[in-house]
Amino acid sequence: MTSTSAAASSSKICFNSNCEELKSERPRKGWRLRTGELAELCDRCAAVFEKGRFCDTFHLNAAGWRTCESCGKPVHCGCIVSAHAFTLLDAGGIECVACSRKNAVLGSNSSWPPSLLLHSSLSERFKEYPAKGWSQLPGSGSVPWRQATSLLNSSTPQLELHSRAPYEVDLTTGIDRLNVSDRLSAPSLEKKKIEEYPERLMNGPLKPFARDIHENGNTGVNCEEPCGSCLAKPQLSSLKEESSNPPFGLTVPYTSTDEANGQIGVYGTHLRPNPQPPLANQFQGNLHNGLDSPAEAQIHNGRPRPDGRGRNQLFPRYWPRFTDQDLQQISADTNSIITPLFEKMLSASDAGRIGRLVLPKKCAEAYFPPISQPEGLPLKVQDSKGKEWIFQFRFWPNNNSRMYVLEGVTPCIQNMQLQAGDVVTFSRLEPGGKLVMGFRKASTASASEQENEAKNISGVSTHGDAELADPTSWSKVDKSGYIAKEALGTKLAAPNKRKNTVLGLKSKRLRIDNEDLIELKLTWEEAQGLLRPPPNHVANVVLIEGFEFEEYEDAPVLGKPTIFATNKSGEKIQWAQCEDCFKWRRLPFDVLLPSKFTCSSNSWDPERSFCSAAQELTVEELENLVPNCNRAASKKMKAAKQEPENVDALEGLDTLANLAILGEGGVLPASSQATTKHPRHRPGCSCIVCIQPPSGKGPKHKQTCTCNVCQTVKRRFRTLMLRREKKQSQKEAADTTHKKQQPSLPDKVLDSDALPGTGAGNSSSPNQKKVINEGLGDDSNRVKSTVSPFKGQIDLNIQPEREEELSPGSDSVCMMRLFQDATDKYLRQQSILNSIGNSNIEVTRTQPGGSTEGEKTSSSVDHGAGQRNTNTDPPANFSIKTSASTSATG
DNA sequence: TCGTTGCATGGAA
DNA sequence: TTTCCATGCAACG
Known part of the structure; x- marks a missing residue:
């Protein structure tokens, strides 16, 4: 017995420090001391204590008084006596036990209330039942x-x-x-x-x-x-x-x-x-x-386990959330005792064919047998149907820690027809101590979870569980969901959490995969900019984490990007670009265009309802409009003060445009088509592809022009010159077989991009293929190296698809990023205004002899979508003029 | 070439 | 910064 407890019992004075009275011969018990002993009080103090008014009586002037968040009643929180008179609230503040209990009884919002309630009730009971x-x-x-x-x-x-x-x-x-x-x-x-x-x-x-x-x-x-x-x-x-x-x-x-x-x-x-x-x-x-x-x-x-198992602070996501159904599922035997241990939402890896279920470390250490060897132990687990499975419970060393896995779960997972997003539960069944593995399909998310979902993501288009749970469907279906998920982040609960987990935890890698498919580098903002409500749509706008989401009853469609502006009279209008003639047409402000717009659709201005009609906008006016377009298209742009460097929005829009392309393939509504001739771009896009005026009508680049396009063309020209010199020197060696030994692979690859009509490199010419094969035959890494020299620059010669062909091992994602980088840099360098009216660049090569040979570089900025016909012949001079005929369709 | 295994990596908390 | 853990990936059979 400690001195404190001894004092509590041996002293003749009331334990209440504010009381000097002597205890009676049979002192009454008060609160429990830290020693476990009970404070012995005089009759008066004991009576006060038993009435639950001890602090009110003796600690009124003491520190630690707070106010119940629910009823406002002052509650003393600063002494041992009052330790259980309140409950700490998650959001801060305290709640008196009465409110706590009431809320817990009523409260469906707390599923762990029991502890809370126990706490509270005990506190109450503590008053009811004297310490003895x-x-x-x-x-x-x-x-x-x-x-x-x-x-x-x-x-x-x-x-x-x-x-x-x-x-x-x-x-x-x-x-x-x-x-x-x-x-x-x-x-x-x-x-x-x-x-x-x-x-x-x-x-x-x-x-x-x-x-x-x-x-x-x-x-x-x-x-x-x-x-x-x-x-x-x-x-x-x-x-x-x-x-x-x-x-x-x-x-x-x-x-x-x-x-x-x-x-x-x-x-x-x-x-x-x-x-x-x-x-x-x-x-x-x-x-x-x-x-x-x-x-x-x-x-x-604590005392560490022999095998080092020590701390076990289970993350909330692993807390068992069993329902009656779950328990019944696990065991129909009412005499059985089911002890939920933990649960885990299956990740893609867990549910994958690899058959390894990653166990939360703390759960594994808390509930599974201790293992000291990585090989672990066979673990017999019974599923909810009573079927027994034997998994290998083991671990891998991982960063001075361990990573616990259950191996061989595939048959069980398949048997349960589980997939990523579903939840497996681990329980213990008594008697017998059997480990029971139950499951909860994602589609049977609990009501509370659904409530949470409703609370948290209302306004966000959601998809069916099956879709969500099926990783294979993500890339196709869940684009908007992806957007929502991104914005919602971890606030989503349960099903949301599942989305988070399934998609979110798939996370970057899945996203990259998606990017690989559709270059999904998309923020919701840009997406919103192009989303159009479906017919008869009544949208709910929901603000989540500062982002506005439009909830669509039906799947939104991708609309025609337009430029919103105000005319000279102050009237709000919008400008849309004809997909045929690229002329901009003025439309009423509130018009929602379908994804495809041509002059013939311009019912608002009959005089300009055909492509031959002159464009109302001058180039200068259009130039002025572009920033507005950007602002309208992207809050991010605005946030970035419209710095040209900030091109994410454009990327996002481009990506969405690609979605539109995919939509043509059936994924998205048929109405979701490319919004410009070049599907990757939209009106206002600064690239040379999107905004080209009809051929010959745009301003030509001067020979001294240092824009990125010109620089690229020049650079490429130099490369081609070198290439030609080498070729010539080799030919002079009169050994045609030496062609295979041409030293510079980049040049060889560039060769594939050679401009046609020069005899050196029609992209489809056998000659070119031969050269390509030469490069390929050597080393794919060398093929990759063709990219690096132009890293950060637009390389008009790059053909991603060809690059991939050439380099089986190349990472398309990396390639994409390279191009993305290139695009970024290009857009930074290339003034948007500069680009206006110069969309498609036609490189007019001036032959040394003076003749010119036009060649359209249709997709110089496109990420490899367009065909590239470039000329390998070294022009003595070149100029760039606009072309209207290019239409890279990806 | 395919499946398995064990570890490494890196994003997220 | 540390830890967790989902997943990639090389080595291996």
């Missing part, structure tokens, strides 16, 4: 419940058990085990629940006692007991010793037993789990309420 009641141990068992005194003392002092016993460890299994079979009083047990639930759940293995419970597989389950039952009928529970020795020593330490009928129940059955973190913090808050004893330190330090 806690010392009563109804019932008895053959094996005394033993626990380290210090541990208990360190916990909730007021609710401490009187009986304490040494901590017992079952070293045979390497798992600390608690032999408990005697019944504890309900308050005692509930106190234990309170005390240990969060600890078991969050810190189980850290605390020997808690660890025992935890290890034995009853983590927190009892705490899911509906509060009502706690309050109305204090449940007599028992810590029962697991007679059988389940595999790996995992046992259920105690279960809820209705002594009236002897029925064994499963705690938590009626509870819907709380997506919110449990009460760990609250408990910790309480536990740390002025308590920092060595005993507590001991708790926190």
